[in-house]
Amino acid sequence: MKLLRLMIQARRVDERLIKICRQGRLRGSAFAGIGQEAISAAVAVASQPDDLFAPCIRNLPLHLGRGETPLGVFRQALGRAKSPTGGRDGNVHYGRLDHGVYTMISHLGSMISVVAGGVMAKRRQGKDTVGVAFVGDGATSTGDFHEALNFAAVFDIPLLVIIENNHYAYSTPTSHQYRCHRLADRAVGYGIDGYSADGNNPAEIYITVRDILNDIRANPRPALLEADTMRMRGHGEHDDFKYVPETLLQVYRRRDPIRMGIRGMQAAKLITDDQIEAMELEIADEIDRSARQALSEEEPLADTLTQGVYRDA
Amino acid sequence: MKLLRLMIQARRVDERLIKICRQGRLRGSAFAGIGQEAISAAVAVASQPDDLFAPCIRNLPLHLGRGETPLGVFRQALGRAKSPTGGRDGNVHYGRLDHGVYTMISHLGSMISVVAGGVMAKRRQGKDTVGVAFVGDGATSTGDFHEALNFAAVFDIPLLVIIENNHYAYSTPTSHQYRCHRLADRAVGYGIDGYSADGNNPAEIYITVRDILNDIRANPRPALLEADTMRMRGHGEHDDFKYVPETLLQVYRRRDPIRMGIRGMQAAKLITDDQIEAMELEIADEIDRSARQALSEEEPLADTLTQGVYRDA
Amino acid sequence: MREITYLQGIQEGLREVLKTDPTSVIYGQDVGAFGGAFKVTEGLQAEFGEARVFDTPISESAMLGAAIGMATQGMRPIVEMQFADFITTAMHQLLNNAGTRHYRTGDAVPMVVRVPSGGGTGGGPFHSEELETYFCHMPGVKVVYPAFPSDARSLLLSAAQDPNPVVFMENKTLYRSVKERVGDDLTALPLGKASVRHEGDDAVVITYGAMVHEALRAVSELHVTEGYEVMVVDLRSLKPYDLDTILAATAATSRVLVVSEGWRTCGYAAEIATAINESAFHLLDAPVHRLTAPDVPVPFAKSLEDRYRPAAADIVKALRDLIEL
Amino acid sequence: MREITYLQGIQEGLREVLKTDPTSVIYGQDVGAFGGAFKVTEGLQAEFGEARVFDTPISESAMLGAAIGMATQGMRPIVEMQFADFITTAMHQLLNNAGTRHYRTGDAVPMVVRVPSGGGTGGGPFHSEELETYFCHMPGVKVVYPAFPSDARSLLLSAAQDPNPVVFMENKTLYRSVKERVGDDLTALPLGKASVRHEGDDAVVITYGAMVHEALRAVSELHVTEGYEVMVVDLRSLKPYDLDTILAATAATSRVLVVSEGWRTCGYAAEIATAINESAFHLLDAPVHRLTAPDVPVPFAKSLEDRYRPAAADIVKALRDLIEL
């Protein structure tokens, strides 16, 4: 139920951001995770308070599941003074360490080692922290992906690296990104376990993630999980998305994670139509209030520009 | 026979360089490849004229096998004006493109993609070039190792990456470098073939390399070969080498590639003691003359310092 | 004469190189059928085929390393970084591997690296950087930065004819905003030559990239408001730079403002200011001033970025101070 | 009072940090049992255990990324680059990831990156680089560069107490050649404070790192040969730098020579020269001169490297020109 709620909430936030973007009220573009919600929602639900995360640009459900509010997300995208980064970073580059969520930098792959180091620190402090880093299929080609996985393996760091394989890196299909059969096969080269799962099936991905996290929490070492999914919109809203064949979209439209989640819960009689409707209404209401509030807020004062580059001793 | 000659020649050059180093006549240190000669000698013998190479610091037999002279090697180590890099680079950073050999930079892993690009170019020019890049076990932890292998795989570049696994990267044992069982297992993650071989057995490594090169020459795509070997001296001559247990050295002393090569050829009656002695004498003579000559030569003129940073149009 | 944008200038330069130099190839992330994140290479793959214009994995180091390999084997690779910012993952390939190679081996390394640069687009800290200091501090590397469509076109040709690694900086805010009427004859422009964009003798603004346009706006405003005549020098080549033109402008005006969109400390503006002081100290009526971005990560919010990035109004103010000093 | 080397100064600083700050760790390639390529960390693993001092794979980017992760979770990582030169494989972790983080998130990133720097050892193009320009051009990053054993010790402490990423540059030629008598009380030195190493009013040499010692040799030679009294300022902190001391020295001498072992174009010397010109133009009797390495990859042969690297004789000559101008 929590998982479903997160997915729906993220979807509606993304939809609202797209609308705001279309209205020309966003700086830059909107980068939606529509179609990929199950994976990060599953991680959020399966996680423990002390865990650490390096989300990428399509992990809104993780942020929400770890305590960020739709208001915070809107503020961030709009560069508001009260946003998690005070309007200094934009779009999807945010996080809060008190939620265990690292604020990413754009350089793909570079955050994996950061969360690895964070987990090392927490473990030394006696916590049973595990870490989860998200990357796309494209980011697996970076040197940083390799260095960080190998580093984590050598130090037995309990870190799950999830590859959200959505078939494209911007316009580039996976056939131009790598030649191996499954990216999960890279695990053997690091001496760690590699898993594949259907990233659009909330129940499957949840169980897979939960089991891996339990395992590496108890027996610290990294793991690699490749989750098959599909980005159902352009790389950003500026992207015409013509490079994706309609047939492929068809397949994943039928396999929409929210629909699959609802169907599964309905089949198991875990949810009623009324409950879904109530949830949607509640979510819509919060989103509407949050979006309006964020839109009405101020950008940071220009005078604060040079403050906080360094931290005072 | 050519293979054996290359190994012996390289060994004797290295020994002479160590002597020169001990006499305090080298700038910097000497970085010997003693114990690892079979691998690069095999590559040199198995290669074709149009092939391209990215040697690392312990591939003297490759240089010699591709046409560099002991004189050139001594000049290089001594920073002489007539050295392959004109005294600008030192030690083991040299090569000649007309021999197909790229001059390395020190940044480990960074030359693999260079030779990949070179092979791409030659192939476009209709040559049946293959490339061979050498790295150590330690260099496999660099992001560049990963990026280059994946890049070569995506573009079906006939490039053999040879990992000379000599158990140590400087003082760091492989247990602190990676956690996989065999580094050759990384091949599957790139969708290419991975091989392991005994790098101290000249016949075995020669046949392995020859077969792989034939294969990728005909069916262009990269391959990964892990050759087991042992560096029988310190990282450089300044290194006291205490971190290596004597028992390990014992094992590899018995498996010295030159001795194994000679024994194999003797068993097959391909060489006589007289022939070996003649070869040694001839090699010793050339080395002695070359070393003396290089020692007697001049360093580059200081006035040439700023020449040739840029190439004139 | 046709009117083209800055982006079209680059694209025409690229097309000309592909046409006239059969050894040239263009590659990068999404530069093929998609035409690149900014559509600079749009249509080129369709025109020249996948062998000449192609996509690569997201591997900046391998992309640059492979370019060195190709360049040293008779090809002329033109590599696009999706954003300048991402080249920081592979500085060693440029600084250590490409830049030092000719000096060490005598081998030519003719390669061009296109880096879409600069802020003003709301790109935030990682899609807005101006990294010319890094590139200019690399022995063996050349750096150009056009401000106008015709220069973009010509400098692309020159860069692609140069036997050295050339970093070709492109300013993202200029791509579609700057237009110019150009003829059809494409000629390479010698590297290392600045251009005087506006004459004047009360002071000179020495700058490059997007700041040339801010400077031009500033000097016309100053002309209208107080009648000052201020020269504007567009460097075009950052390394080598045109010291002759810089010194002539200094001699003609005695008051120099160097403007750069890059960070202040160790920024490119300091290099130009120092070079002027070293060679023309006695000609100066006032210290060379520099107007730069502060040492701050490029901020996202418009309020902050507007303050961050030097603009015409800041140049007006700095010039007024300088002239009235 | 004991006499210690520069290397011992760093080592004592490291030991003190490990002793007094239980959250500190030291890691890098071969820094554990082996004690590092230069033996700076020798004995520390034996003393503090493998959990506090440990070897890592050859992965500069992961090493720095992990440091950011640790630093933001209450630890204080001290990372050794085996040579400064190799950090060019991971500039993004320092520039983009560590440097921007506090500004963007408010999170403290207390980490130290030790970079053995500089030429003069016959290390060739890839074991000799001076990269301070790169580091100083990173918003959010601090840079220190001691020239003396006691400073090395104190600045190591300060760097390890600072809540920001600090690049700690160490000069390889000084490791064993420079000795100093020191007491046992270890106190951190505030970052951003220069030190006047020699008094004088005919001119001032502003410099740092190994060049401080070349400058000191030069000024004593000049004193002997022509009786000049030349001040020597050792910057110690390159970012932030001590503008007050720089300007006071400028006021006292009116003639300034900035000496740096780094490359010329966009080098650190240009920053200091520009800052002086901006703030003290009217105090100058002559243009600020800079003496730097040329824009050339660091060459291997002694004949070339001796010419490449500024030395006492070059400083003597430059000072003579400056004073007699």
Ligand SMILES: Cc1ncc(C[n+]2csc(CCOP(=O)(O)OP(=O)(O)O)c2C)c(N)n1
């Ligand atoms: C090192 C680096 N190079 C290039 C980019 C530009 N870039 C941003 S997102 C992207 C595509 C990423 O694809 P993928 O990793 O599959 O993630 P997805 O967008 O599909 O979720 C690229 C090339 C970058 N951010 N970092």
Ligand SMILES: Cc1ncc(C[n+]2csc(CCOP(=O)(O)OP(=O)(O)O)c2C)c(N)n1
């Ligand atoms: C990117 C990079 N980091 C660090 C170094 C310093 N370094 C030079 S050789 C070496 C060890 C290399 O070990 P390995 O790859 O196993 O080769 P071997 O010396 O055993 O032949 C190290 C750490 C380097 N050259 N490049």
Ligand SMILES: [Mg+2]
């Ligand atoms: Mg993707």
Ligand SMILES: [Mg+2]
């Ligand atoms: Mg090794």
